[in-house]
Amino acid sequence: MAFTEKAVVFLLMMMAAFHVSQAAVHKVGDSSGWTIIGNIDYKKWAATKNFQVGDSIIFEYNAKFHNVMRVTHAMYKSCNASSPLTTMTTGNDTIKITNYGHHFFLCGIPGHCQAGQKVDINVVKVSAAAAPTPTSAMASPVPPANVPAPSPNVASPFIVAKGGVGVLTLAIALVAFLTLSTHA
Numbered sequence: 597m598a599f600t601e602k603a604v605v606f607l608l609m610m611m612a613a614f615h616v617s618q619a620a621v622h623k624v625g626d627s628s629g630w631t632i633i634g635n636i637d638y639k640k641w642a643a644t645k646n647f648q649v650g651d652s653i654i655f656e657y658n659a660k661f662h663n664v665m666r667v668t669h670a671m672y673k674s675c676n677a678s679s680p681l682t683t684m685t686t687g688n689d690t691i692k693i694t695n696y697g698h699h700f701f702l703c704g705i706p707g708h709c710q711a712g713q714k715v716d717i718n719v720v721k722v723s724a725a726a727a728p729t730p731t732s733a734m735a736s737p738v739p740p741a742n743v744p745a746p747s748p749n750v751a752s753p754f755i756v757a758k759g760g761v762g763v764l765t766l767a768i769a770l771v772a773f774l775t776l777s778t779h780a
């Protein structure tokens with residue numbers, strides 16, 4: 597392999613590493629959006645996603661017919677829309693995930709939640725094995741990717757975790773690059 601090829605491989609690996617650290621945007625229901633038409637299985641939709649702190653969730657819908665209510669687990673289970681934690685009504689609502697755990701949403705229009713217009717966004721904590729300590733991240737010659745932080749008080753643990761994953765991938769890429777160089 598020529599040096600330029602190896603450089604390209606390394607660059608691609610770098611890009612992959614930075615991609616890991618990028619905050620994602622998840623549109624609820626994908627192209628269908630937030631609706632009761634088509635019997636969309638939002639549980640199934642959520643199961644295919646990997647939600648992380650720092651990601652954004654977008655609810656897109658016709659504001660004449662739907663809304664978005666953030667509710668508790670009990671309210672989610674029973675489709676109780678009487679006292680939501682927050683209500684959004686613009687038809688294009690973005691929620692930034694700032695903490696781990698379950699985030700429950702439903703449509704507050706009578707009958708819609710019962711018809712399946714409810715979603716449980718479960719944000720799983722990055723495992724300890726996947727996220728190296730801040731010390732190892734600081735020892736790395738490559739600075740972690742710049743991740744837009746939600747707000748100062750919740751930002752620090754998130755940056756460490758996300759930056760840590762990026763740095764780990766970078767380290768793997770570096771090792772792969774060195775291996776390629778040695779075996780040329």
Ligand SMILES: [Cu+2]
Binds near residue numbers: 631632662703
């Ligand atoms: Cu609705």
